[in-house]
Amino acid sequence: MMSQKNIISHPWERIIFKSSITVLILSGLAQMPLFKRYYIADFPGFAWTADYHFNHVLHYIAAAVMLFITAKWALTYTKKRKNKIRLSISGSIRVSLFLIIIISGFFRAVKNLPEFYFSPVTTTAIIWIHLAAGAILGIIALYARLAGKNYTTSFKSKADFPA
Amino acid sequence: MSSKTKNADKLSRRNFLSLAGAGLAASILPGTVEAAQKNQELATMLDIETCINCGECVRACRKANRNKFPEPEKPFPDMTPQQRVRVEDWSEKRNVTDRLTPYNWLFIQTSKGNYNGLDFELHIPRRCLHCQNPPCANLCPWGAAVREVNGTIRINDKICLGGGKCRDVCPWLIPHRQTGVGLYLDLLPRFAGNGIMYKCDRCYQRLTQGQLPACIEVCPMQLQTIGPRKEILKQARELAEDINGFIYGDQENGGTNTFYVSPVPFDVLNKNIVKGPGSPHLEPVKNSMANSEFLTAALVGAPIAGLAAGLLSLKADKQKRNKS
Incomplete structure (x- = not known):
């Protein structure tokens, strides 16, 4: 078996992706009235964590960056699957949860447009699914990181590696 | 035309509108119910010049919503x-009616002053305005605040x-908290939550039963008119034009879905009202959710751009492989 060299993503993409995820987690948590309650917003330079409107915008911007990278990777992965690159079980679970977060997040954004209407039950369900999927993915991602679980399984040939 | 005659004309037309309003009250209920059943957006118009500060609407609101x-539950759990994290307890002050509280979702604000050399005293029933793009519902992290059809x-x-974010993002700080009630007591009362937020819900239970909101039904002056938003907005504009208001x-x-119509400019009214906790202002308010459309467009455009970048990248890789 070849070494698990990553041919889906470039290092700079991974840095941007990880940065956007960090911002998404922070601005997502900042949607809850916790940062002010627990004095985090009192730290110098952290006042923004208690600004709901700022974090709302920040969450959208970070989501757009994340979606850009995700779409690029998804396309690359689809093409490379021909060369027997497959998601591992751990990777499949994480990608599925990630998709749920993206889809529910998209519906959350649509819900915020006055032209669109979702019933109260649907609205609450979308929000809870977004929150739950985020929390579960966080736990599984942490476990995968500690246990050294990779997203993908194996590669077919050296020729698939980027130069 | 002398100003006296002009005023008489205005009053005459006003009286006509009042009479029409009284007649309308009888006919508006089926229209409102029909609009509600058709899932149309409902709005209310408040002709504040007609308010006599009798307080009937406040009493009716409290009675209709007391359940x-x-x-x-007391004592309140310790919160960290x-x-x-302050306890907000209005349960011992249920009789307060001169501001918004969890037990008083509507109050009458009085503005007294001078405009164009004439003294005025106007009374303004204040409650949630039911925004079209409500930040309280859009930004509630828990899905508790929602917009109905x-x-x-x-x-x-x-x-x-009871985290209170809805109040923090409301331009008028309308919702009010009562500590010691709600779901947070069953979760982590020490570490998260602080009760339930309360505000006007337009007597949704009455609307679904084919009745008018209590404050509208009980008003002896027919101050408020409710109906499909387009029609009510048209009426509000006509009335404003009629009274030069x-x-x-x-x-x-x-x-929003609440239109106050006044013969005195709202910046003048705003200068002459008591403002503070539970007593909202009448200042101009910019759309706090205005950037949602642009940002949602970015969310749609970003993955499309990502796919395009992916295609270009794959093409470049292929060319590189062919060369080598």
């Missing part, structure tokens, strides 16, 4: 950190945790 009022903004007291609520925060 929704909080019955907190105590210095930052008829434009009513409601807070679900079964799931509200002003509208508040049609543009505020991107548009």
Whole structure:
């Protein structure tokens, strides 16, 4: 078996992706009235964590960056699957949860447009699914990181590696 | 035309409108119910010049909604950190009617002053304006505040945790908290939540039963008119034109479903009202959710751009492989 060299993503993409995820987690948590309650917003330079409107915008911007990278990777992965690159079980679970977060997040954004209407039950369900999927993915991602679980399984040939 | 005659004409037309309003009250109910059944957006118009500050609407609101009022469990659980998380307890002050509280979702604000050399005293029933793009419902992290199909903004007291974000993002700081009630007591009362947030829900239960909101039904002056938004906005504009007056609520925060019509400009009224906790202002309000459309467009455009970048990258890789 070849070494698990990553041919889906470039290092700079991974840095941007990880940065956007960090911002998404922070601005997502900042949607809850916790940062002010627990004095985090009192730290110098952290006042923004208690600004709901700022974090709302920040969450959208970070989501757009994340979606850009995700779409690029998804396309690359689809093409490379021909060369027997497959998601591992751990990777499949994480990608599925990630998709749920993206889809529910998209519906959350649509819900915020006055032209669109979702019933109260649907609205609450979308929000809870977004929150739950985020929390579960966080736990599984942490476990995968500690246990050294990779997203993908194996590669077919050296020729698939980027130069 | 002398100003006296002009005023007489205005009064005459006003009287006509009042009479028409009284007649309308009889006919508006079926129209409102029909609009609600058709899932149309409902709005209310308040002709504040006609308010006599009798307080009937406040009493009717309290009576119609008393089964929704909080019955907190005491003693309240300790909350962490105590210095930052304040207990908000209105259960011993249920009789307060001169401001918004969890037990008083409507109050009458009085503005007294001088405009164009004439003294005025106007009374303004104040409650949630039911924004068209409500930041309270859009930004509630728990899905407790929601927009209903008829434009009513409601807070679900079964799931509200009382974090108070809805009040923080409301341009008028309308929702009010009662500590010691709600779901947070069953979760982590020490560490998250602080009760339930309360505000006007436009008597949704009465609307679904084919009745008018209590404050509208009981008003002896037929101060309020409710109906499909387009029609009510048209009426508000006609009335404003008729009295050479002003509208508040049609543009505020991107548009609300409450239109106040006044013969005195709202900046003048605003200068002459008591403002503070539970007593909202009448200032112009920019649309706090205005950037949602642009940002949502970015969310749609980003993955498309990502796919395009992916295609270009794959093409470049292929060319590189072919060369080598």
